[in-house]
Amino acid sequence: MFTIDDMKNELVGFDKLVPTLSGEEKRYIFLDNSASTPTLKPVMNTVNTFMEWYASIHRGTGFKSQLSTHLYEQSREIVRQFFNVQDEEHTIIFGKNATESINKLARRIPLKEGNIILTSRMEHHSNDLPWRMRAPVVHVDVDKNGRLDMDDLKGKLKDYSSKIGLVSITGASNVTGYINPIDEIAELVHSYGSEFMVDAAQLAPHRTIDMKSQDDPSHIDYLAFSAHKIYAPFGLGVLIANRSAFEEGDPDYVGGGTVDIVSIDHVFWTDVPEKEEAGTPNVVGAIALAKALRVIQEIGMDNVAAHEANLTKYALHKMKKIPGMTLFGSTDEDDVDNRLGVISFNIGNMPHALVASILNYESAIGVRNGCFCAHPYIKSLLEVTQEEDAALEERILHHDRSVIPGAVRMSFGIYNDQSEIDIFIEALDKIARNDIKGDYILDKRTGEYKPKGFEMQFDKYFKL
Numbered sequence: 001m002f003t004i005d006d007m008k009n010e011l012v013g014f015d016k017l018v019p020t021l022s023g024e025e026k027r028y029i030f031l032d033n034s035a036s037t038p039t040l041k042p043v044m045n046t047v048n049t050f051m052e053w054y055a056s057i058h059r060g061t062g063f064k065s066q067l068s069t070h071l072y073e074q075s076r077e078i079v080r081q082f083f084n085v086q087d088e089e090h091t092i093i094f095g096k097n098a099t100e101s102i103n104k105l106a107r108r109i110p111l112k113e114g115n116i117i118l119t120s121r122m123e124h125h126s127n128d129l130p131w132r133m134r135a136p137v138v139h140v141d142v143d144k145n146g147r148l149d150m151d152d153l154k155g156k157l158k159d160y161s162s163k164i165g166l167v168s169i170t171g172a173s174n175v176t177g178y179i180n181p182i183d184e185i186a187e188l189v190h191s192y193g194s195e196f197m198v199d200a201a202q203l204a205p206h207r208t209i210d211m212k213s214q215d216d217p218s219h220i221d222y223l224a225f226s227a228h229k230i231y232a233p234f235g236l237g238v239l240i241a242n243r244s245a246f247e248e249g250d251p252d253y254v255g256g257g258t259v260d261i262v263s264i265d266h267v268f269w270t271d272v273p274e275k276e277e278a279g280t281p282n283v284v285g286a287i288a289l290a291k292a293l294r295v296i297q298e299i300g301m302d303n304v305a306a307h308e309a310n311l312t313k314y315a316l317h318k319m320k321k322i323p324g325m326t327l328f329g330s331t332d333e334d335d336v337d338n339r340l341g342v343i344s345f346n347i348g349n350m351p352h353a354l355v356a357s358i359l360n361y362e363s364a365i366g367v368r369n370g371c372f373c374a375h376p377y378i379k380s381l382l383e384v385t386q387e388e389d390a391a392l393e394e395r396i397l398h399h400d401r402s403v404i405p406g407a408v409r410m411s412f413g414i415y416n417d418q419s420e421i422d423i424f425i426e427a428l429d430k431i432a433r434n435d436i437k438g439d440y441i442l443d444k445r446t447g448e449y450k451p452k453g454f455e456m457q458f459d460k461y462f463k464l
């Protein structure tokens with residue numbers, strides 16, 4: 001049985017040393033798990049062992065093809081169990097990532113003339129732009145701390161009730177870590193006769209998600225997530241969907257695997273999910289995801305949540321003491337159950353890109369900075385005015401990214417611990433006290449800062 005305490009030792013690459021500005025190599029501390037997690041040894045071992053058995057799936061008749069097909073379908077079953085997908089009405093479609101899954105749904109969901117899609121201002125672009133390509137999108141507001149405004153949601157559900165084609169909201173924010181009350185939202189949405197989609201890219205690795213039976217008013221109709229954020233970075237994305245949305249109409253990608261029979265002038269599509277998985281599917285990615293889900297099930301999602309809540313509480317407590325620290329979202333150390341271990345911040349007036357760069361070059365800490373693919377949300381958190389926004393657009397269109405509004409983001413995974421937060425806090429404290437070793441130069445085109453006279457020797461660390 002795996003436990004949280006095992007995870008450091010079970011993480012592939014946990015001990016890796018990386019170069020720093022002083023010439024000293026330091027152990028890499030990875031605090032960008034919201035973007036993508038490293039993989040786990042049990043997942044890696046499963047993939048390595050499976051490669052000896054790998055063969056193309058579905059129509060191959062040999063033993064390896066049959067075994068690979070069996071494992072691919074078993075992976076679907078493991079996903080089904082993990083999210084408590086109970087209904088035959090749901091189908092599980094494997095693809096590339098959450099973005100592709102949402103795009104697929106946006107292209108394929110049956111809408112009526114005049115339908116709108118209701119989403120929110122706190123969305124990652126991947127749960128906003130695909131809908132804009134399909135229908136008019138209405139955004140539910142957020143409050144000044146960035147929390148979803150439930151009154152505005154209720155108002156918009158009422159105002160647009162008969163026009164709503166789908167309500168698509170994130171399970172948790174990739175900027176502030178806020179967890180949305182998805183049960184409550186689902187009930188509200190269903191009470192207006194609409195369907196509910198959860199972008200679970202952030203929530204799925206950190207909290208139990210129960211799709212529930214469709215008889216339950218708080219059930220989820222559609223769910224999308226990416227395996228690379230849940231310790232299986234082998235290129236798989238998942239869409240759990242009402243089967244009926246995909247039964248009618250043409251698949252969005254067509255070709256091998258999508259058909260029952262083809263003649264020179266007509267085609268009969270096969271059943272979902274195969275109808276929606278054109279071409280040779282990512283068997284390795286599916287098996288890796290299934291193994292990662294098994295490991296998390298063994299640890300217990302409640303233990304994952306408790307561990308990350310403790311880390312978040314610890315980090316918030318320490319970060320608040322850093323001079324000049326601005327934290328976005330909730331800073332309440334006692335409210336860590338309603339948020340993920342995702343903390344966005346700025347230090348004084350220092351550019352976020354500079355802070356992130358110093359963390360890397362001087363302390364070997366990997367974080368992320370910028371707008372985190374959530375421009376409308378970041379602009380509202382930073383209270384960017386319309387004039388500032390217009391000036392910003394102008395600059396960016398002229399390839400000048402020197403003053404992009406944004407923040408630095410750190411985010412935890414199951415293997416992070418307090419000693420890493422201590423190192424991170426020490427590094428932030430130095431930055432806040434201007435104890436900075438390098439002379440950092442801004443590249444206006446990219447908005448990145450690099451220390452003068454220092455070049456990364458990538459070949460020394462990895463060569464193809």
Ligand SMILES: Cc1ncc(COP(=O)(O)O)c(C=O)c1O
Pocket residue numbers: 034035097098099100124126127170172173174199201202226228
């Ligand atoms: C909330 C949210 N939705 C969707 C995505 C898109 O995920 P992917 O890049 O794996 O498609 C992300 C990625 O960070 C995310 O945080």
